[in-house]
Amino acid sequence: MNYRFLEDVAIADIAFEAFGRTIEMLFRNCAIATEAVQCDVKNLKKKITKEFEVKGKNEKELLYNFLEELIYYKDAEGLLFSSFKISIVKKGELHLNAVCKGQEVNSKTRVFTDVKAVTHHMFELSKKEKQWYARVVLDI
Protein backbone atom coordinates (compact mmCIF):
# COMPACT_ATOMS: atom_id res chain seq x y z
CA MET A 1 0.00 0.00 0.00
CA ASN A 2 1.35 3.45 -0.96
CA TYR A 3 -0.99 5.58 1.17
CA ARG A 4 -4.40 5.56 2.83
CA PHE A 5 -6.75 8.20 4.16
CA LEU A 6 -7.68 7.99 7.85
CA GLU A 7 -11.34 8.19 8.86
CA ASP A 8 -11.39 9.38 12.44
CA VAL A 9 -8.60 11.91 12.72
CA ALA A 10 -8.99 15.73 12.76
CA ILE A 11 -12.51 15.52 11.40
CA ALA A 12 -12.76 18.85 9.57
CA ASP A 13 -9.48 18.16 7.80
CA ILE A 14 -7.95 15.23 5.93
CA ALA A 15 -5.40 12.88 7.43
CA PHE A 16 -3.41 10.24 5.59
CA GLU A 17 -0.60 7.85 6.23
CA ALA A 18 1.91 6.91 3.57
CA PHE A 19 4.57 4.25 3.20
CA GLY A 20 7.72 3.72 1.13
CA ARG A 21 10.57 1.25 0.79
CA THR A 22 12.91 4.21 0.36
CA ILE A 23 12.60 7.75 1.66
CA GLU A 24 12.16 9.00 -1.91
CA MET A 25 9.23 6.56 -2.40
CA LEU A 26 7.68 7.81 0.84
CA PHE A 27 7.94 11.44 -0.29
CA ARG A 28 6.44 10.54 -3.68
CA ASN A 29 3.51 8.74 -2.03
CA CYS A 30 2.89 11.66 0.32
CA ALA A 31 2.88 13.98 -2.70
CA ILE A 32 0.39 11.79 -4.58
CA ALA A 33 -1.88 11.59 -1.51
CA THR A 34 -1.82 15.40 -1.18
CA GLU A 35 -2.68 15.86 -4.86
CA ALA A 36 -5.32 13.11 -4.70
CA VAL A 37 -7.23 15.12 -2.09
CA GLN A 38 -7.45 17.92 -4.63
CA CYS A 39 -7.94 16.25 -8.00
CA ASP A 40 -8.36 13.07 -10.01
CA VAL A 41 -4.63 12.35 -10.19
CA LYS A 42 -5.04 9.42 -12.62
CA ASN A 43 -6.59 11.60 -15.30
CA LEU A 44 -4.28 14.58 -14.86
CA LYS A 45 -2.31 15.46 -18.00
CA LYS A 46 1.49 15.65 -17.77
CA LYS A 47 1.79 18.81 -19.83
CA ILE A 48 3.96 20.91 -17.54
CA THR A 49 7.22 20.06 -15.79
CA LYS A 50 8.24 21.95 -12.69
CA GLU A 51 11.56 21.44 -11.01
CA PHE A 52 12.31 22.84 -7.56
CA GLU A 53 14.48 22.32 -4.53
CA VAL A 54 13.66 22.43 -0.84
CA LYS A 55 15.83 22.01 2.21
CA GLY A 56 15.32 20.67 5.71
CA LYS A 57 17.30 20.05 8.87
CA ASN A 58 15.90 16.52 9.05
CA GLU A 59 13.59 14.21 7.07
CA LYS A 60 10.51 15.47 8.87
CA GLU A 61 11.16 19.13 8.10
CA LEU A 62 12.09 18.21 4.53
CA LEU A 63 8.75 16.43 3.99
CA TYR A 64 6.83 19.35 5.47
CA ASN A 65 8.65 21.85 3.21
CA PHE A 66 8.17 19.64 0.14
CA LEU A 67 4.40 19.25 0.59
CA GLU A 68 4.06 22.93 1.41
CA GLU A 69 5.75 23.76 -1.90
CA LEU A 70 3.23 21.63 -3.83
CA ILE A 71 0.37 23.52 -2.16
CA TYR A 72 2.07 26.82 -3.01
CA TYR A 73 2.23 25.94 -6.75
CA LYS A 74 -1.48 24.99 -6.71
CA ASP A 75 -2.44 28.54 -5.68
CA ALA A 76 0.35 30.64 -7.20
CA GLU A 77 0.38 28.96 -10.62
CA GLY A 78 -2.75 26.78 -10.59
CA LEU A 79 -0.58 23.65 -10.96
CA LEU A 80 -1.53 20.12 -9.93
CA PHE A 81 0.89 17.23 -10.35
CA SER A 82 0.63 13.47 -10.85
CA SER A 83 4.22 12.38 -11.36
CA PHE A 84 7.21 13.02 -9.13
CA LYS A 85 10.90 12.25 -9.53
CA ILE A 86 12.58 12.86 -6.21
CA SER A 87 16.21 12.80 -5.13
CA ILE A 88 17.46 13.60 -1.66
CA VAL A 89 21.09 14.29 -0.77
CA LYS A 90 22.77 15.40 2.42
CA LYS A 91 24.95 18.49 2.06
CA GLY A 92 25.03 19.71 5.63
CA GLU A 93 21.23 20.01 5.55
CA LEU A 94 19.08 17.64 3.54
CA HIS A 95 18.42 18.87 -0.01
CA LEU A 96 15.50 17.58 -2.04
CA ASN A 97 15.24 17.99 -5.78
CA ALA A 98 11.80 17.36 -7.26
CA VAL A 99 10.82 17.09 -10.91
CA CYS A 100 7.01 17.23 -10.97
CA LYS A 101 4.78 16.70 -13.98
CA GLY A 102 1.19 17.83 -14.21
CA GLN A 103 -1.07 20.52 -15.60
CA GLU A 104 -2.66 23.85 -14.91
CA VAL A 105 -6.24 23.59 -13.58
CA ASN A 106 -8.85 24.36 -16.22
CA SER A 107 -12.61 23.98 -16.45
CA LYS A 108 -12.22 20.34 -17.58
CA THR A 109 -9.97 19.28 -14.68
CA ARG A 110 -11.75 17.00 -12.23
CA VAL A 111 -11.02 18.80 -8.97
CA PHE A 112 -12.12 17.82 -5.45
CA THR A 113 -11.21 19.77 -2.31
CA ASP A 114 -8.67 22.55 -1.84
CA VAL A 115 -5.81 21.96 0.60
CA LYS A 116 -4.99 25.10 2.59
CA ALA A 117 -1.89 23.92 4.43
CA VAL A 118 0.14 21.06 5.84
CA THR A 119 -0.35 21.08 9.62
CA HIS A 120 2.16 20.06 12.29
CA HIS A 121 -0.64 18.31 14.17
CA MET A 122 0.21 14.57 14.53
CA PHE A 123 2.83 15.01 11.80
CA GLU A 124 5.06 11.98 11.90
CA LEU A 125 7.87 10.49 9.88
CA SER A 126 9.76 7.38 10.91
CA LYS A 127 11.48 4.23 9.68
CA LYS A 128 9.93 1.05 10.96
CA GLU A 129 12.03 -2.00 10.09
CA LYS A 130 12.53 -1.74 6.32
CA GLN A 131 9.61 0.61 5.71
CA TRP A 132 9.45 4.41 5.84
CA TYR A 133 6.23 5.79 7.31
CA ALA A 134 4.58 9.23 7.47
CA ARG A 135 1.34 10.58 8.90
CA VAL A 136 0.10 13.95 7.69
CA VAL A 137 -2.96 16.09 8.54
CA LEU A 138 -3.86 18.56 5.81
CA ASP A 139 -5.93 21.64 6.59
CA ILE A 140 -9.02 21.80 4.37
Next chain:
Amino acid sequence: MVPSELKKISDVVWELPRHWKGKDMLVPARFIANDALIKNMDDGVFEQATNAACLPGIVEHALCMPDAHWGYGFPVGGVAAFDAESGIISPGAIGFDINCGMSLQVTNLTAKDVMPKIKELMDLLFKRVPSGVGSKGFLSLSQQDFKRVMLEGAKWCVRNGYAWDEDLERIEANGRIQQADPSCVTDKAISRGINQLGTLGSGNHYLEVQLAKSSMIFDTRIAKKFGIIHGDQVVIMVHCGSRGFGHQVATDNIKEFIEAMKVYKIKVNDRELACAPFNSKEGQKYYKAMACAANSAFANRQIIRHRIRECFAEIFKTSAEKLGMHLVYDVAHNIAKIEEHVVNGKKTSLIVHRKGATRAFPPGHPELANIFQSTGQPVIIGGSMETGSYLLVGTEGSMKNTFGSTAHGSGRTMSRTKAKNLVKGEKLLKSMLERGIYVKTGSYSGVAEEAGMAYKNISEVVDTTEKAGISKKIVGLVPIGNIKG
Protein backbone atom coordinates in the same frame (compact mmCIF):
# COMPACT_ATOMS: atom_id res chain seq x y z
CA MET B 1 -15.61 9.67 25.86
CA VAL B 2 -16.41 12.46 28.33
CA PRO B 3 -13.58 12.72 30.92
CA SER B 4 -14.72 11.67 34.39
CA GLU B 5 -13.25 14.86 35.95
CA LEU B 6 -15.54 17.04 33.83
CA LYS B 7 -17.60 19.13 36.24
CA LYS B 8 -21.00 20.62 35.47
CA ILE B 9 -20.90 24.32 36.44
CA SER B 10 -24.41 25.17 35.22
CA ASP B 11 -27.01 23.83 32.79
CA VAL B 12 -24.80 24.41 29.76
CA VAL B 13 -21.32 25.09 31.19
CA TRP B 14 -18.78 22.35 31.96
CA GLU B 15 -15.24 22.57 33.28
CA LEU B 16 -12.08 20.47 33.29
CA PRO B 17 -9.96 21.49 36.29
CA ARG B 18 -6.33 22.63 36.12
CA HIS B 19 -4.97 19.35 37.42
CA TRP B 20 -6.59 17.28 34.65
CA LYS B 21 -4.22 14.59 33.42
CA GLY B 22 -1.42 16.18 35.42
CA LYS B 23 -0.78 18.61 32.61
CA ASP B 24 0.76 21.98 33.14
CA MET B 25 -2.55 23.78 32.75
CA LEU B 26 -2.46 27.40 33.84
CA VAL B 27 -6.25 27.78 33.84
CA PRO B 28 -9.22 25.37 33.65
CA ALA B 29 -10.89 24.57 30.32
CA ARG B 30 -14.59 25.37 29.92
CA PHE B 31 -17.08 23.91 27.49
CA ILE B 32 -20.42 25.48 26.56
CA ALA B 33 -22.72 22.57 25.72
CA ASN B 34 -25.98 20.93 26.68
CA ASP B 35 -25.98 17.32 27.93
CA ALA B 36 -26.30 15.82 24.45
CA LEU B 37 -23.62 18.02 22.87
CA ILE B 38 -21.09 17.37 25.64
CA LYS B 39 -21.75 13.63 25.47
CA ASN B 40 -20.98 13.60 21.76
CA MET B 41 -17.99 15.97 21.87
CA ASP B 42 -14.85 14.47 20.24
CA ASP B 43 -12.11 13.32 22.62
CA GLY B 44 -9.79 15.60 20.63
CA VAL B 45 -11.69 18.67 21.88
CA PHE B 46 -10.90 17.93 25.55
CA GLU B 47 -7.29 17.17 24.71
CA GLN B 48 -6.80 20.27 22.58
CA ALA B 49 -8.65 22.71 24.87
CA THR B 50 -6.52 21.60 27.81
CA ASN B 51 -3.36 21.97 25.68
CA ALA B 52 -4.42 25.56 24.98
CA ALA B 53 -4.94 26.08 28.72
CA CYS B 54 -1.16 25.48 29.15
CA LEU B 55 -0.12 28.38 26.91
CA PRO B 56 1.72 31.26 28.67
CA GLY B 57 -0.36 34.27 29.65
CA ILE B 58 -3.77 32.64 29.19
CA VAL B 59 -6.40 34.23 31.46
CA GLU B 60 -9.48 32.82 33.23
CA HIS B 61 -10.10 29.69 31.11
CA ALA B 62 -9.69 28.17 27.67
CA LEU B 63 -13.15 27.94 26.12
CA CYS B 64 -15.01 25.74 23.67
CA MET B 65 -18.28 26.78 22.05
CA PRO B 66 -21.12 24.24 21.54
CA ASP B 67 -20.07 23.65 17.91
CA ALA B 68 -16.52 22.69 18.96
CA HIS B 69 -14.79 19.80 17.25
CA TRP B 70 -11.32 18.33 16.90
CA GLY B 71 -9.05 20.61 14.86
CA TYR B 72 -5.29 20.82 14.51
CA GLY B 73 -3.55 22.10 17.66
CA PHE B 74 -6.49 24.14 18.93
CA PRO B 75 -10.09 22.94 18.68
CA VAL B 76 -12.35 24.51 16.08
CA GLY B 77 -14.92 26.41 18.14
CA GLY B 78 -12.19 27.49 20.57
CA VAL B 79 -11.62 30.81 22.32
CA ALA B 80 -8.54 31.71 24.35
CA ALA B 81 -7.55 35.12 25.70
CA PHE B 82 -4.00 36.06 26.64
CA ASP B 83 -2.72 39.05 28.58
CA ALA B 84 -1.46 41.52 25.96
CA GLU B 85 1.59 42.30 28.11
CA SER B 86 2.68 38.85 29.25
CA GLY B 87 0.83 36.46 26.95
CA ILE B 88 1.51 34.79 23.62
CA ILE B 89 0.05 34.83 20.14
CA SER B 90 -0.39 31.50 18.32
CA PRO B 91 -1.26 31.13 14.61
CA GLY B 92 -2.60 27.62 15.30
CA ALA B 93 -5.18 29.11 17.67
CA ILE B 94 -6.44 31.33 14.83
CA GLY B 95 -6.32 28.88 11.94
CA PHE B 96 -4.54 28.82 8.60
CA ASP B 97 -7.53 30.54 7.03
CA ILE B 98 -7.03 33.90 8.72
CA ASN B 99 -10.33 35.85 8.94
CA CYS B 100 -12.37 33.05 7.57
CA GLY B 101 -15.79 34.55 8.21
CA MET B 102 -19.44 34.98 7.34
CA SER B 103 -21.41 37.60 5.52
CA LEU B 104 -25.16 38.12 5.19
CA GLN B 105 -26.90 40.51 2.82
CA VAL B 106 -30.63 41.04 2.34
CA THR B 107 -32.83 41.68 -0.69
CA ASN B 108 -36.41 42.92 -0.97
CA LEU B 109 -37.27 39.85 -3.06
CA THR B 110 -39.38 36.94 -1.87
CA ALA B 111 -39.38 33.23 -2.63
CA LYS B 112 -42.11 33.90 -5.22
CA ASP B 113 -39.76 36.20 -7.15
CA VAL B 114 -36.66 34.04 -6.93
CA MET B 115 -37.78 30.39 -7.06
CA PRO B 116 -38.75 30.48 -10.76
CA LYS B 117 -35.29 31.82 -11.60
CA ILE B 118 -33.19 29.98 -9.04
CA LYS B 119 -31.30 27.79 -11.53
CA GLU B 120 -30.54 30.72 -13.81
CA LEU B 121 -29.41 32.78 -10.82
CA MET B 122 -27.18 30.11 -9.25
CA ASP B 123 -25.63 29.25 -12.64
CA LEU B 124 -24.71 32.92 -13.14
CA LEU B 125 -23.35 33.24 -9.59
CA PHE B 126 -21.31 30.06 -10.14
CA LYS B 127 -19.78 31.65 -13.24
CA ARG B 128 -19.08 35.05 -11.67
CA VAL B 129 -17.83 33.96 -8.25
CA PRO B 130 -14.99 31.52 -8.99
CA SER B 131 -14.74 28.58 -6.60
CA GLY B 132 -12.89 25.31 -6.17
CA VAL B 133 -9.26 24.20 -6.42
CA GLY B 134 -6.91 26.55 -8.30
CA SER B 135 -9.56 29.19 -9.16
CA LYS B 136 -8.51 32.75 -9.96
CA GLY B 137 -10.43 35.99 -9.42
CA PHE B 138 -11.39 38.53 -12.09
CA LEU B 139 -9.08 41.26 -10.72
CA SER B 140 -5.59 41.72 -12.02
CA LEU B 141 -3.62 43.52 -9.31
CA SER B 142 -0.04 44.75 -9.15
CA GLN B 143 1.95 43.97 -5.99
CA GLN B 144 1.48 47.63 -5.04
CA ASP B 145 -2.32 47.35 -5.41
CA PHE B 146 -2.35 44.15 -3.36
CA LYS B 147 -0.42 45.89 -0.60
CA ARG B 148 -3.10 48.62 -0.61
CA VAL B 149 -5.68 45.87 -0.12
CA MET B 150 -3.66 44.57 2.86
CA LEU B 151 -3.59 48.04 4.40
CA GLU B 152 -7.12 49.19 3.62
CA GLY B 153 -9.24 46.01 3.59
CA ALA B 154 -12.86 46.69 2.64
CA LYS B 155 -12.15 50.42 2.27
CA TRP B 156 -10.06 49.56 -0.80
CA CYS B 157 -13.26 48.10 -2.25
CA VAL B 158 -15.18 51.35 -1.65
CA ARG B 159 -12.40 53.34 -3.37
CA ASN B 160 -12.44 51.00 -6.34
CA GLY B 161 -16.20 50.73 -6.84
CA TYR B 162 -16.72 47.27 -5.34
CA ALA B 163 -18.64 48.44 -2.25
CA TRP B 164 -21.25 50.95 -1.14
CA ASP B 165 -20.22 53.58 1.44
CA GLU B 166 -22.75 52.16 3.92
CA ASP B 167 -21.11 48.69 3.78
CA LEU B 168 -18.10 49.63 5.91
CA GLU B 169 -19.89 50.21 9.22
CA ARG B 170 -21.56 46.82 8.76
CA ILE B 171 -18.25 44.94 8.78
CA GLU B 172 -16.33 43.91 11.91
CA ALA B 173 -13.63 46.54 12.60
CA ASN B 174 -15.05 48.51 9.63
CA GLY B 175 -13.33 45.95 7.40
CA ARG B 176 -9.84 47.09 8.34
CA ILE B 177 -7.46 46.10 11.12
CA GLN B 178 -5.15 49.05 11.62
CA GLN B 179 -1.96 47.21 12.59
CA ALA B 180 -1.53 45.71 9.10
CA ASP B 181 2.00 46.10 7.77
CA PRO B 182 2.80 44.58 4.35
CA SER B 183 6.54 44.61 5.09
CA CYS B 184 5.84 41.69 7.49
CA VAL B 185 4.49 39.51 4.66
CA THR B 186 6.68 37.25 2.49
CA ASP B 187 6.82 37.45 -1.32
CA LYS B 188 5.70 33.83 -1.33
CA ALA B 189 2.46 34.75 0.49
CA ILE B 190 1.84 37.59 -1.96
CA SER B 191 2.38 35.47 -5.07
CA ARG B 192 0.18 32.74 -3.61
CA GLY B 193 -2.80 35.03 -3.08
CA ILE B 194 -2.53 37.97 -5.47
CA ASN B 195 -4.79 36.35 -8.11
CA GLN B 196 -7.43 35.03 -5.72
CA LEU B 197 -9.42 38.10 -4.61
CA GLY B 198 -13.11 37.52 -5.24
CA THR B 199 -12.85 33.72 -5.05
CA LEU B 200 -14.73 31.43 -2.71
CA GLY B 201 -12.30 28.52 -2.22
CA SER B 202 -13.65 25.06 -1.37
CA GLY B 203 -14.05 22.73 1.62
CA ASN B 204 -16.87 24.12 3.75
CA HIS B 205 -16.88 27.49 1.96
CA TYR B 206 -20.04 28.43 0.14
CA LEU B 207 -22.34 31.06 -1.25
CA GLU B 208 -25.94 30.39 -0.36
CA VAL B 209 -29.26 31.95 -1.32
CA GLN B 210 -31.65 31.51 1.60
CA LEU B 211 -35.13 32.33 2.81
CA ALA B 212 -35.99 33.90 6.15
CA LYS B 213 -38.70 31.60 7.51
CA SER B 214 -41.68 33.43 9.00
CA SER B 215 -42.00 30.72 11.66
CA MET B 216 -38.36 31.39 12.56
CA ILE B 217 -38.35 35.15 13.04
CA PHE B 218 -37.68 35.10 16.77
CA ASP B 219 -37.31 38.85 17.35
CA THR B 220 -39.29 40.95 14.87
CA ARG B 221 -37.95 44.30 16.17
CA ILE B 222 -34.29 43.43 15.69
CA ALA B 223 -34.93 41.44 12.50
CA LYS B 224 -36.61 44.55 11.06
CA LYS B 225 -33.65 46.72 12.07
CA PHE B 226 -31.44 44.31 10.13
CA GLY B 227 -33.72 44.54 7.08
CA ILE B 228 -35.55 41.23 7.49
CA ILE B 229 -39.18 42.28 7.44
CA HIS B 230 -41.22 39.25 6.42
CA GLY B 231 -41.13 35.51 5.98
CA ASP B 232 -39.89 34.09 2.67
CA GLN B 233 -37.64 37.12 2.20
CA VAL B 234 -34.52 36.25 0.18
CA VAL B 235 -31.08 36.74 1.75
CA ILE B 236 -27.58 35.74 0.69
CA MET B 237 -24.92 34.20 2.94
CA VAL B 238 -21.21 33.85 2.11
CA HIS B 239 -18.63 31.80 3.99
CA CYS B 240 -14.95 32.20 3.02
CA GLY B 241 -11.66 33.74 4.11
CA SER B 242 -8.25 35.01 3.06
CA ARG B 243 -7.51 32.21 0.57
CA GLY B 244 -3.93 31.19 -0.25
CA PHE B 245 -2.54 34.50 0.98
CA GLY B 246 -3.69 33.96 4.56
CA HIS B 247 -2.81 30.26 4.47
CA GLN B 248 0.77 31.15 3.53
CA VAL B 249 1.03 33.91 6.19
CA ALA B 250 0.13 31.30 8.82
CA THR B 251 2.46 28.65 7.34
CA ASP B 252 5.41 31.09 7.22
CA ASN B 253 4.93 32.23 10.79
CA ILE B 254 4.33 28.83 12.39
CA LYS B 255 7.75 27.82 11.04
CA GLU B 256 9.32 30.93 12.57
CA PHE B 257 7.52 30.38 15.88
CA ILE B 258 8.81 26.80 16.14
CA GLU B 259 12.33 28.27 16.13
CA ALA B 260 11.39 31.27 18.33
CA MET B 261 9.99 28.98 21.05
CA LYS B 262 13.55 27.73 21.68
CA VAL B 263 14.68 31.32 22.28
CA TYR B 264 11.75 32.15 24.57
CA LYS B 265 11.87 28.73 26.27
CA ILE B 266 8.23 28.00 25.55
CA LYS B 267 7.07 24.38 25.41
CA VAL B 268 3.79 23.35 23.82
CA ASN B 269 1.97 20.01 23.86
CA ASP B 270 1.30 20.14 20.11
CA ARG B 271 3.66 21.75 17.56
CA GLU B 272 0.62 23.23 15.86
CA LEU B 273 0.25 25.47 18.94
CA ALA B 274 3.65 27.05 18.18
CA CYS B 275 3.61 30.57 19.62
CA ALA B 276 5.69 33.58 20.59
CA PRO B 277 5.19 36.31 23.19
CA PHE B 278 2.74 38.83 21.74
CA ASN B 279 5.13 41.65 22.59
CA SER B 280 8.19 39.99 21.02
CA LYS B 281 9.63 40.88 17.60
CA GLU B 282 8.25 37.62 16.19
CA GLY B 283 4.83 38.03 17.85
CA GLN B 284 4.37 41.56 16.54
CA LYS B 285 5.55 40.60 13.05
CA TYR B 286 2.99 37.81 12.88
CA TYR B 287 0.21 40.04 14.23
CA LYS B 288 0.91 42.68 11.58
CA ALA B 289 1.03 40.00 8.85
CA MET B 290 -2.16 38.42 10.24
CA ALA B 291 -3.84 41.84 10.02
CA CYS B 292 -2.80 42.04 6.32
CA ALA B 293 -4.42 38.65 5.70
CA ALA B 294 -7.52 39.63 7.70
CA ASN B 295 -7.90 42.81 5.67
CA SER B 296 -7.54 40.88 2.42
CA ALA B 297 -10.31 38.53 3.63
CA PHE B 298 -12.61 41.50 4.36
CA ALA B 299 -11.87 42.72 0.81
CA ASN B 300 -12.36 39.22 -0.62
CA ARG B 301 -15.86 38.84 0.84
CA GLN B 302 -16.74 42.40 -0.19
CA ILE B 303 -15.72 41.74 -3.82
CA ILE B 304 -17.83 38.57 -3.75
CA ARG B 305 -20.80 40.60 -2.43
CA HIS B 306 -20.25 43.10 -5.25
CA ARG B 307 -20.44 40.25 -7.80
CA ILE B 308 -23.59 38.95 -6.08
CA ARG B 309 -25.19 42.39 -6.40
CA GLU B 310 -24.26 42.45 -10.12
CA CYS B 311 -25.71 38.97 -10.72
CA PHE B 312 -29.03 39.76 -8.99
CA ALA B 313 -29.26 43.05 -10.92
CA GLU B 314 -28.69 41.19 -14.20
CA ILE B 315 -31.19 38.41 -13.52
CA PHE B 316 -33.92 40.68 -12.11
CA LYS B 317 -33.21 43.47 -14.63
CA THR B 318 -32.92 46.29 -12.15
CA SER B 319 -30.23 47.79 -9.91
CA ALA B 320 -28.86 46.23 -6.70
CA GLU B 321 -29.97 49.44 -4.92
CA LYS B 322 -33.56 48.92 -6.08
CA LEU B 323 -33.35 45.30 -4.94
CA GLY B 324 -32.43 46.59 -1.46
CA MET B 325 -29.26 44.49 -1.35
CA HIS B 326 -27.93 45.90 1.92
CA LEU B 327 -25.29 44.18 3.95
CA VAL B 328 -26.52 42.99 7.36
CA TYR B 329 -23.03 42.17 8.66
CA ASP B 330 -19.66 40.66 7.85
CA VAL B 331 -17.90 38.97 10.74
CA ALA B 332 -14.65 37.05 11.25
CA HIS B 333 -14.50 33.69 12.99
CA ASN B 334 -10.75 32.88 12.68
CA ILE B 335 -8.84 35.80 14.13
CA ALA B 336 -6.94 37.31 17.06
CA LYS B 337 -8.00 40.79 18.22
CA ILE B 338 -6.73 43.21 20.85
CA GLU B 339 -9.75 43.82 23.11
CA GLU B 340 -10.49 45.11 26.58
CA HIS B 341 -12.22 42.70 28.96
CA VAL B 342 -12.71 42.60 32.71
CA VAL B 343 -10.34 40.08 34.32
CA ASN B 344 -10.40 39.70 38.12
CA GLY B 345 -12.50 42.85 38.34
CA LYS B 346 -9.98 44.93 36.33
CA LYS B 347 -10.20 46.18 32.74
CA THR B 348 -7.40 44.34 30.96
CA SER B 349 -6.02 44.49 27.45
CA LEU B 350 -6.15 40.99 25.97
CA ILE B 351 -5.24 39.31 22.74
CA VAL B 352 -8.39 37.25 22.15
CA HIS B 353 -7.95 34.25 19.83
CA ARG B 354 -11.08 32.95 18.11
CA LYS B 355 -10.76 29.85 15.95
CA GLY B 356 -14.16 28.87 14.62
CA ALA B 357 -15.77 31.27 17.10
CA THR B 358 -17.57 34.55 16.40
CA ARG B 359 -17.25 37.88 18.17
CA ALA B 360 -20.63 38.59 19.81
CA PHE B 361 -20.54 42.07 21.33
CA PRO B 362 -23.69 43.18 23.22
CA PRO B 363 -25.77 46.34 22.75
CA GLY B 364 -23.91 49.46 23.81
CA HIS B 365 -20.41 48.08 23.19
CA PRO B 366 -18.15 51.00 22.19
CA GLU B 367 -16.62 49.11 19.25
CA LEU B 368 -19.99 48.72 17.53
CA ALA B 369 -21.30 51.18 14.93
CA ASN B 370 -24.27 53.39 15.90
CA ILE B 371 -26.69 51.22 13.91
CA PHE B 372 -25.94 48.28 16.22
CA GLN B 373 -25.84 50.15 19.53
CA SER B 374 -29.41 49.20 20.43
CA THR B 375 -29.45 45.74 18.87
CA GLY B 376 -26.07 44.25 19.65
CA GLN B 377 -23.68 42.91 17.03
CA PRO B 378 -25.13 40.59 14.36
CA VAL B 379 -23.67 37.07 14.54
CA ILE B 380 -23.95 34.80 11.51
CA ILE B 381 -24.03 31.07 12.19
CA GLY B 382 -23.60 29.04 9.03
CA GLY B 383 -25.16 25.59 9.07
CA SER B 384 -24.70 22.68 6.72
CA MET B 385 -26.05 23.17 3.20
CA GLU B 386 -28.95 20.82 3.94
CA THR B 387 -30.19 22.16 7.23
CA GLY B 388 -30.09 25.96 7.34
CA SER B 389 -28.41 28.77 9.23
CA TYR B 390 -29.12 31.44 11.85
CA LEU B 391 -28.75 35.15 12.42
CA LEU B 392 -28.13 35.95 16.09
CA VAL B 393 -27.00 38.98 18.09
CA GLY B 394 -24.39 39.32 20.78
CA THR B 395 -25.58 39.69 24.38
CA GLU B 396 -24.15 40.90 27.69
CA GLY B 397 -23.39 37.36 28.85
CA SER B 398 -20.73 36.96 26.16
CA MET B 399 -18.66 39.71 27.81
CA LYS B 400 -18.98 38.05 31.20
CA ASN B 401 -18.44 34.45 30.17
CA THR B 402 -16.72 34.01 26.80
CA PHE B 403 -14.60 37.10 26.09
CA GLY B 404 -17.36 38.48 23.85
CA SER B 405 -17.62 35.31 21.75
CA THR B 406 -20.12 32.71 20.60
CA ALA B 407 -20.33 29.76 18.17
CA HIS B 408 -19.66 29.99 14.41
CA GLY B 409 -21.53 27.10 12.79
CA SER B 410 -22.97 23.65 13.35
CA GLY B 411 -19.66 21.94 13.99
CA ARG B 412 -18.67 18.69 12.33
CA THR B 413 -19.29 15.30 13.89
CA MET B 414 -17.89 13.11 11.13
CA SER B 415 -14.59 13.21 9.22
CA ARG B 416 -14.53 14.24 5.58
CA THR B 417 -13.10 10.85 4.61
CA LYS B 418 -15.90 9.00 6.43
CA ALA B 419 -18.63 11.25 4.97
CA LYS B 420 -17.27 10.65 1.47
CA ASN B 421 -17.37 6.89 2.05
CA LEU B 422 -20.99 7.06 3.21
CA VAL B 423 -22.52 9.62 0.86
CA LYS B 424 -22.45 9.91 -2.91
CA GLY B 425 -22.34 13.54 -4.07
CA GLU B 426 -24.50 13.11 -7.19
CA LYS B 427 -27.23 11.30 -5.27
CA LEU B 428 -27.19 13.93 -2.53
CA LEU B 429 -27.56 16.76 -5.06
CA LYS B 430 -30.58 15.01 -6.60
CA SER B 431 -32.23 14.51 -3.25
CA MET B 432 -31.56 18.13 -2.23
CA LEU B 433 -33.12 19.35 -5.48
CA GLU B 434 -36.24 17.34 -4.65
CA ARG B 435 -36.29 19.17 -1.31
CA GLY B 436 -36.09 22.57 -3.06
CA ILE B 437 -32.33 23.23 -2.74
CA TYR B 438 -30.43 23.71 -6.00
CA VAL B 439 -26.68 23.10 -5.54
CA LYS B 440 -24.12 24.09 -8.13
CA THR B 441 -20.66 22.61 -7.65
CA GLY B 442 -17.45 21.70 -9.42
CA SER B 443 -16.86 18.74 -7.12
CA TYR B 444 -19.32 15.94 -6.26
CA SER B 445 -16.96 14.54 -3.64
CA GLY B 446 -16.67 18.00 -2.06
CA VAL B 447 -20.48 18.01 -1.74
CA ALA B 448 -20.46 14.55 -0.14
CA GLU B 449 -17.95 15.78 2.48
CA GLU B 450 -20.38 18.57 3.40
CA ALA B 451 -23.52 16.43 3.76
CA GLY B 452 -25.83 17.48 6.60
CA MET B 453 -25.28 14.18 8.41
CA ALA B 454 -21.61 15.14 8.94
CA TYR B 455 -22.68 18.04 11.19
CA LYS B 456 -24.21 18.58 14.63
CA ASN B 457 -27.81 19.76 14.94
CA ILE B 458 -27.52 23.52 14.39
CA SER B 459 -30.69 24.36 16.34
CA GLU B 460 -29.26 22.62 19.36
CA VAL B 461 -26.03 24.61 18.99
CA VAL B 462 -27.75 28.02 18.78
CA ASP B 463 -30.24 27.18 21.53
CA THR B 464 -27.28 26.33 23.77
CA THR B 465 -25.59 29.68 23.07
CA GLU B 466 -28.90 31.36 23.99
CA LYS B 467 -29.19 29.33 27.20
CA ALA B 468 -25.60 30.26 28.07
CA GLY B 469 -26.58 33.92 27.54
CA ILE B 470 -23.78 34.55 25.02
CA SER B 471 -26.02 35.28 22.00
CA LYS B 472 -29.70 35.49 21.09
CA LYS B 473 -31.62 34.06 18.13
CA ILE B 474 -33.08 36.61 15.69
CA VAL B 475 -33.91 34.73 12.47
CA GLY B 476 -33.63 31.17 11.15
CA LEU B 477 -32.68 30.86 7.46
CA VAL B 478 -33.19 27.95 5.07
CA PRO B 479 -31.28 27.33 1.82
CA ILE B 480 -32.80 27.36 -1.68
CA GLY B 481 -29.60 27.63 -3.71
CA ASN B 482 -25.98 26.84 -2.87
CA ILE B 483 -22.62 27.19 -4.57
CA LYS B 484 -20.13 24.74 -3.21
CA GLY B 485 -16.51 25.17 -4.14
